[in-house]
Amino acid sequence: MARPLPPPGETPPAEGSTSGAHRERPDGGVWEHPGAWLALVTLGCLMVAGFFLLRLLSL
DSSP: OOOOOOOTTOOOOOTTOOTTTSOOOOOOGGGGOHHHHHHHHHHHHHHHHHHHHHHHHTO
């Protein structure tokens, strides 16, 4: 005999579900956001490029 289906809106039990096993980590601040890393890398690239541009202009 087939098992009855759960009523609509009810979540059936899942075997091996790990949804409740892991706690969510707290936010790591600015260092966890890729925009901050992108800004730092871009700033470093601009500083290096500016250094070489100033050396080129000083010749």
